[in-house]
Amino acid sequence: MVKVKVHLQPLVGNINLPTVLKTAILPGDKTERLFIATQVGEIFYIGDGVIETFLDIRPRILELGSSSGGYDERGLLGLAFHPDFNKNGLFYLHYSVAGTQGPGALPSSFKPDPCDPATLNLKWTNRETQYNHIDTVEEWFFQSNAQTQKRRTLLSIRRPYLNHNGVNSLNFSPETGKLVLTTGDGGAGYDPFNLSQDDMEIAGKIIEIDVTVNTSNDNPPVITRFQELPVPFQETLTVIAKGVRNITGISFQKFNNQFVKYVGNVGQDLVESIFSFVDYKPIPVTKLIQSSMMNAEPEQEGFINFGWRGWEGALPTSIISNCSANPALNEKVMAYYDETIATSVKRLPPLISYFHQDPRPDKFGATALTGVQPYRGNEIPDLTGSVVFTDLARNEGAPPPVRGAFAYTRVNADCKLQDFSVIEIDYDFGSKSAYFVSLGTNLNQTRLYLGVYGSVKVADHYQGTVFEIIP
Secondary structure: OOOEEEEEEEEEEEEOOEEEEEEEEOOOOOOEEEEEEEOOOEEEEEEOOEEEEEEEOHHHEOOOOOOOOOOOOOOEEEEEEOOOHHHHOEEEEEEEEOOOOOOOOOOOOOOOOOOOHHHHOOOOOOOOOOOOEEEEEEEEEEOOOOOEEEEEEEEEEEEOOOOOOOOOOEEEOOOOOOEEEEOOOOOOOOOOOOHHHOOOEOOOOEEEEOOOOOOOOOOOOEEOEHHHOOHHHHOOEEEEEEOOOOEEEEEEEEEOOEEEEEEEEOOOOOEEEEEEEOOOOOEEHHHHHHHHHOOOOOOOOOOEEOOOOOEEOOEEOEEEEEOOOOOOOEEEEEOOHHHHHHOOOOOOOOOEEEEOOOOOOOOOOOOOEEEEEEOOOOOOHHHOOOEEEEEOOOOOOOOOOOEOEEEEEOOOOOOOOOOOEEEEEEOOOOOOOEEEEEEEEOOOOOOEEEEEEOOOOOOOOOOEEEEEEEO
16 A cells, blocks of 8 residues: 555544544535534534634533543544534434443453353343443534524433443435434443344444434433333434444545445454445334334344444454463454354444554554544545544554554455555654644534644543644
């Protein structure tokens, strides 16, 4: 693949952790502006070279980092503008709600033991008390006088753990016009309750929400399973995919009147993966519930399954431990052999999997996939038509400061597993660490934006910079 080198142009600095980068045109305006949502609950936009506050919901966000040493995967996780935002002022938020902290679903971290069947078939019991927090998906309204207000709640979801809540979790589909919510498997590692493969669980899914439907109740109950929703809310939902571990949103690229969908799935111990698909057949939630009540398997031809927890990208999910005979080597044991076999044919193979350990000189060791975007611009011609992605930090055993990774891959018609190439970045971050935490693009996908943070701890404030990626 062609070696590509780019520069970074700083747009704004000294901000909190930038989780979502989107562009939109404000009602009554004609200029496309870059919006930056931070994990702690601020949303800014850049206009006329000045950063302006669009919305500040920090009082609505639960306290971040206090129970986890500063690291957290909760907060403001999703921001999406209605396709007609310039006319109707509607936008959508996904965030973790203040005052909803719970004890969690398990008392400690989880790792399956293939020699102990009890660890392979855990159940999430006492859900109304044994949960970590509550996430909400809401519709908001931007008025012409620059005031914003909440209009209604679309979903309230009880989450079992602190992590794997998704990020950049709200996006509108240009195919269906529906709001797409991407949810993680609930966290703790290895999906202990196998929520991602359970058709009734909201966790571990890609869900479409028809926001044109006015439900009779604007405050749905807090739930974990689809059948717990009132029927009017059930009727607004369809499920595109399951088998999700933790997801960096969904992006769309138009080719010959069709849309290619790209999904980044964060790995467990071995690989990070990007999936792509064109055709799919979503299943209405009402149909899933009906099948569940009849103890029948719903028709799933054309339904997307990413394979987790049996598969981690292109590889069977494995437990890695030191070899007792030789501690310098690793022993890899399949974590869920039966599920790996059961989903081997049903799953969608990834477009690309890149490894946590990769000795090749032109690659890098991965930590966590943080963004996937198609690029259709011409300013960086070697990237035109490619799919670019970011990783939080190079896992190479090098001493600090930490550096994130930026790379690209191609999409070929043969649908075979692709290789990737690292994109060299010509920018001096100095002595500070630079974790690549988010990746964004403009409306026509001709510009790329990168969110960088100096720490992995959301409790370490004002260490964020947003760049535009330029030739």
